Amino acid sequence: MGNKDKGKTSTNLNRAPNAFLYGLLYILCWLLSKLIFRTGYKRTTDFKKCDGPMLIIGNHSSYLDAPLTLVGAGFKRMHFVGGDFLYNKKTEKFLDWLGIISKNQFQPDVKTVLRLVRTLRAGRRVMIFPEGQRSVNGSSSPIAPQFARLVKRVGVTVATIKCKGSYLAWPRWSKGFFRPGKITVESDILLTPDMIAAMDSEMIHSKIEAALNISDYDYQLAKKKPGKYLTSKPAAGLDTILHHCPACHQPHSMESSGKTLFCSICGWAVKLALDGFFINTRETKRPIFTRIDKWHQWQQQQLATFFAENEDAVLTFTANLQKRRGRELSPSIPGQVTLDAPKLSFKPEEKRELAALLPESENDEDFSTILSFPRVGQEGLYARYGRDFRQANRLGTWVITPEIKSWPIVVHDWIIMQ
Template sequence: MILQLKSTPSSPYPPFGRVASELAFRSSVIAFSKRCWHLELIGDQYLPPGPCFIYGNHSNNYDPFIYNAFTELGQSTAGVMTMEYLRSGVLSLLFTAAGIVGTEKRVPEPHLIRKIWKMIEQKRRIVIFPEGGRRWHGRPDPWIESTAKVFMRLGVPVYPVVINGSYVGWPRWATYPRPAHIKVEVHPAIDFSDNPTLESSLDRLKKPISKDENVVSEAVKPKRAFRPISGVTKLLYRDPYTGHFGGLIEQGANRLVQRHGDQSWTMNPDSSLIHDQTGKRVLTADMYESIRTLPFTAANQEALLSNVADVQIIENDQLVRAYRRERISIFKDHLSMAPGFRIPLDEVQYTGLERNNKIWILTPSKRVIATFKYEGSVRAWQDILNRIIPELNC
């Protein structure tokens, strides 16, 4: 069923709060985006003012602002964003005024559709990233199927927009950006006129943004980078030869070396790696895929993974306990998150990653947030939990 848009009278001018927030973003993060990357828009003739949905690949934290580098004042996009920037503070106020609504990744939220519908009635262009967050390795992640249902049923055009250079311009794991040539390519709206099945609709929606972002043209690649290696062990969290967690070390500006061994790699500005011993070029995504599937080696009573992190335990949206520099561990049947505080694995309902150093774990009664400021990889934690709890986040 396709919902029908109401004809509601509205002012031709956007609300003051929206314009004020837009000016704040244009003078800060959008200005930064224009200075950091060479931005180019291709195919803008396909994108009328609105209402409509815009979706695309998402690896760079600045992707939503890169879209708005090409909009006129008063015509900024609305959108759906993960809650990490909408909990409190000035940024939360600015995003809310701009028409951004928050969501928890992959957690059912029936109220969200009402908020999206209200934005459509206001004739807004709505940006939604259907994979639920930034890609870690520049390759497509599973879609949130409910997003495809929204696209199919709300009766407005749905435009794929590919950001070529999103990943090589600033990978999620990286500390610093790289000055890439980012090309924003608007594609024609997806056609749902034949009432396709959900499976067929997903195929149509995924196809335009399914490109491996590690592989880009020479025109897009950054030619230089400041300390490109910084942060890569958040993604490459195991030694691909030995399987040891934390077995790779960032060295200097662009080298990755084994902690116990003689293998090493040099990172290029586009985040690909050159194996120093053989000269072979390897994509960070390929190395990540190889370590993500390595077998576990812990005995039954040993932790699969153990790190030091800051921990918050939240009940009914209230912080009840907080720990600094706490040892937290994943075992085969439970999580140890604080002294005397265990979470049986069969109580874990959802997990999510915020930024590149924070994981939240949701149970029927609690939310536990661990922030990795000192060591370790939140990506490693989520990968392991997804392997030992196959139904997690489904």
Template sequence: MQPPFLVIGNHAHTMDSFIVSSASPVHIRWVAGAYLFKLFGLRPMLERWIGAISKQQGRSDLFTIRAIGDALKQGDIVGLFPEGTRTWDGEPVGFDQAIAKLVRIFKVPVVVFHLEGFYGLKPRWADKKRKGKVYLRVFPPIMPDSIGEMSVQELHERLLADTGFSYRTWQEKNQLPYVSKKAAEGVEQVLYLCPQCKQASTIVSKGITITCTHCHYSASLDPYDKLLTTQGTHHFDDIAYWHAWERQYIATPDASSLGFPPDRGVLLQTGDEQKLITLERRFTLQMEQAGMRIKSNAGKDLFLAFENIQSMIINAKNTVELYHDNTLYRIRIFKRGCILKYVEMYQAKRKSIEGDQA
């Protein structure tokens, strides 16, 4: 098939775009997070060598849409991850109808791929890589004629189904081991609530063991990413089921009693589309019911109310990037801290606010 066309797929690993490109006989221009273009020395490489297209994650970006359109008109191949972020638990993240609308506008073929086993090789939360096999599966293209025959909703459902790779379903079918003596280490980055005692930020990991420091509930993780409860009565089959329960729980009235201890912050920045300015390197970040509070060692106090946050996403190195009253902030916490809980609490609060306004 001749270019131009779009290349889309699931997102599980930091090196996904490089892995796909290394297996591709043609050059792919990847859509990359805007924060990468702000890192010292990286912007020239992304723009001149790779030809990457900047995308401000979590926000509508007309510049990105125009840049993709221009690249396709020039006969280029553009690659993107419609989910916009790497999976935390191996299950599909999903995306809204905006992607389907773009695909209809561009009127080019769409090639879908699956990165299979990459979550098992190194989950987003994991400290260490495991030993195991991975696969890149490419599917027949969706041609413009077929795209034109579908409504936006039908196309959206088709793209969700085609790109929505489930590691759990794939693993149940293939039963491939991913081996490491430290397979569970780092899981507290995604598991922030104990299912037994309902305490927040009490989960710790060592080796293949996951433990609650409050009630001593514990489970072990096997090479197939299945959980075995070793102490306590509550049981989840895998990390994804545990994580799904967390997201559901923080959206209930019971979550109002949760008390989150402060996390140690290591980098606080603000900035614009071109550069970042460092404000603090020593501070605490704490979840409150109405927002997030930052307290510096020098005594400065900054409160970011959920209702005034326009967008919030997680990018590299345990960092959350958000717009509060249209001001950009990047907040990084220590390596084993859970930045995910802030985003999922924000999403739950925003959903509640939108429901009240409906």
């Protein structure tokens, strides 16, 4: 957001979200969620009775979570914390009326924290997804320990709104639109001010992670019969997340044909059923994994093992680099990305192209050192899987577009290595 946006957002927090617009959204979201997803809303008595400032948290499985949590909170108007990428000329006024608190994803954002604290101290309610991004594989993502320290600092009631089934209804990697199927939304109180006062940040962090440890596959298996999420191409786009073949162990080898995920090297194939689980094809006797999250966890372990067993391990790939300037992007610069255990580096084919984007004081002979991004300290990855991802350093925010579509998920898995 630019300076204009920041000033306006700050003023916005003096008032609650526009009641008329919020009410219209509530009715619309409730109606569509019932018609399309047969959504069941469950609110505990404690949640219904709770009044005053509240920090409401939820798991982040898909784009559906925001409208579902809006309804899941009942008639408690909330300020949502949302990524600054939501803002543009068309959405700015709408988000302004809703009192959205914008945030730079996966970057320190002191101003956002201050706005959130002021909003709670003004007696309002704030809704935030602590994972910071939509789930990649249907299971929960890590939550930064700093969030627990924020909870300790504000000391207000913490509530949860859990969405189950929303990942399968609109998976992050999907090339299509949403998939009609059953969703359940549950609202409850997690921590009271007295409980928070008696706990340290570590205990709060464990409590929050346990509460938001939600898997859509466990949700399916808990039913007598797993539900279906309707689409004509259930596996389309899944190869941008699952690239490593579990049969021949070759990375960057998986391709999608709509209903099937197959290895372009060994020919092993598996189908994705409408309930979200893998089933065998005529050529494959049984799937090696039945769940996307288990396959992805295995894939992550393969990468971690590669670096752990080889001290000098390095991965390289060709990509184009662009610098973000507000909402604009600089011209593309071709080059090579290098991944080793501690950092990601970019080296341009032509040094003078990168020099034009850097201050004179930064122009030295080794541009790979200048455009270096440490792995430690990165809380997550802003990425459009199958397309590009972002990295940030003191020189700005950079968009990296690999030639091979599976590299963004490799970078994601590299960041979260233990």
